[in-house]
Amino acid sequence: MSTQASHQPLRSDARSNRDRIVEVASELFARRGLDVPMAAIARHAGVGAATLYRRFPTKESLVTEVFADRFHACASVVDAALADPDPWRGFRTAVERVCAMQAADRGFSAAFIAAFPQAVDVEGQRLRAVESFTELTRRAKAAGRLRADFQLDDLFLLLVANGGLASRSAENAAAASRRLVAYMLSAFRAEGAEPLPPPARLDLLDLLT
């Protein structure tokens, strides 16, 4: 999904410039939305406008790279969870990290997808995420740690609820998200589970509406 202007390997100082630009842009987009001027991004990253435009000739190419970076981080978390020999720890860690990323995201992903619907294969990435979480769920249930009546809808339920916290101040949103996720993971445990009302029919796409 790379959208770099050049596909040649970058020298290490160029690489570090590129990483700093993506990191700063990610923060600014999250905090101020996609309208942040390119000049402000260059200034915050401590690079000249020429360097910024050499790496990212258009705002769209930079936004797309930031999104790809986040999506890649999210996919890495899920892959690491699938590789964990302890299925409950894998499930738990994946839920914690994905929710923490979402709490820091402040609507960025939804704004990105609304603004650049062609730039990303939403359907393909949705299917991949659903497959991975289905497998994490299956293993954690088989290990007797995740309650048998947990459904994937409940993960989307948590993500929608967690998304509702993101309008708080950044610091408080992170603390609120950690506390909500800890409560929900505690309730997801098989141990001492009480009956639940039926699950709501939810989907990852519900996060974008």
Add this chain to the structure above:
Amino acid sequence: MSTQASHQPLRSDARSNRDRIVEVASELFARRGLDVPMAAIARHAGVGAATLYRRFPTKESLVTEVFADRFHACASVVDAALADPDPWRGFRTAVERVCAMQAADRGFSAAFIAAFPQAVDVEGQRLRAVESFTELTRRAKAAGRLRADFQLDDLFLLLVANGGLASRSAENAAAASRRLVAYMLSAFRAEGAEPLPPPARLDLLDLLT
């Protein structure tokens, strides 16, 4: 908090007209926002415009009455919970009912308070709600059913998260809210409680931002 045009007791047919108008207006405001025309409210309630305007001479008087009606229902739920001899059942029932009302509310209360900030003593009602829930919490902890590290912030956390579900379709929002609340109440139980990260500092006022 009554805002009826007349403070005389109403005859029973007038009372039933009034109740139907408030009920219909409540549904329409929740579904379509505060801009719904008075004519549409009269039509849906099956009353003539003259009857509507005799009861509620202005849109503001009707909106305020709908809000008072909802707030009264909410206060009744909390009073009933305080009167319950079983402290955990009282706590649990109050949380379930308040969250169900919030899920059906679809932003009405926040819109109302933003539109008519003078019409309601937000601070006084906030203090009263906080006092009541503090007492419900104290009793449920004393009975050994509510986890000792539960804080009132956690109730506001649940309400903010629950509010995040309200943008779904009405039917799905209700199902999602029921499931979320059941999970959270399960996690609030003292039995089998695991350590939690620190609480977020939240307040009822966070629901309005």
